[in-house]
Amino acid sequence: MLRSYIRLVLFALGLLIGVQVPGFITDYAQRIEAHRLEAQQALEGFRKTATQFFGGDLDRLVAHYRASDDPVFQNDADSIGVLMRRDQMLERQWQAMQGPWYERIWHVIAEANPVILQETWAGYRYQVVLTPESIGWGLACAFLLSWIIESIALALAILILPRRKSRRLV
Structure with missing residues (x-):
């Protein structure tokens, strides 16, 4: 007995x-999307400048900043580069979370961003x-x-x- x-x-x-699995996966996807939107917003001003002067090419804007003799512009080039890499990483993460359920599960298990995954664990409420x-x-x-x-x-x-x-x- x-x-x-x-x-x-x-x-x-x-x-x-x-x-709990579907709820956790949904929370992770929502965090990715929120971070992605935030990264896009942080780049918005630079995108406008790149559109106005470089045909929308952010890489050319960064190259122009790096080529400048002004150390402030050179430092800003590094900052924009960091923002661009984060935006690209978050875009890849977001795209992966748009697939079928088994791809989303595998992505969270094998390829999730560790920082955002930890954020999701810390903020997850069992339901x-x-x-x-x-x-x-x-x-x-x-x-x-x-x-x-x-x-x-x-x-x-x-x-x-x-x-x-x-x-x-x-």
Whole structure:
């Protein structure tokens, strides 16, 4: 009987963990989008200048700043370069989060920006949202966790507990 309750608890734990996955992925995508919009806004003035004088080419604007004898312009070239790289990184992250669910999951697991991922973990609030996607993730995680723990327990029992010899009735 205790074994059945342990199975139920493991299943419920897996279910509760699984329903968190879509919410966390959504929170990460929203953070990426917010940072992306902020980076674009930070570059807006430089984009206007690049459009006015360099046909919209920010790289040419940066090259012009670097070629200047004025150390202030040279320093600004480095600052604009940092903003441009961040904008490009966030754009790639945002594009990756626009794909199908399995690509978004893989992206967060393998290629997420560590700083924004940590921000998402720090700000994430556990929630039970019963969308079809959350229910699917919950059931999948519940079955997987239950199966893994049961398999480990069975393997340990086979290795640790000696086999009983069956008695033959004569």
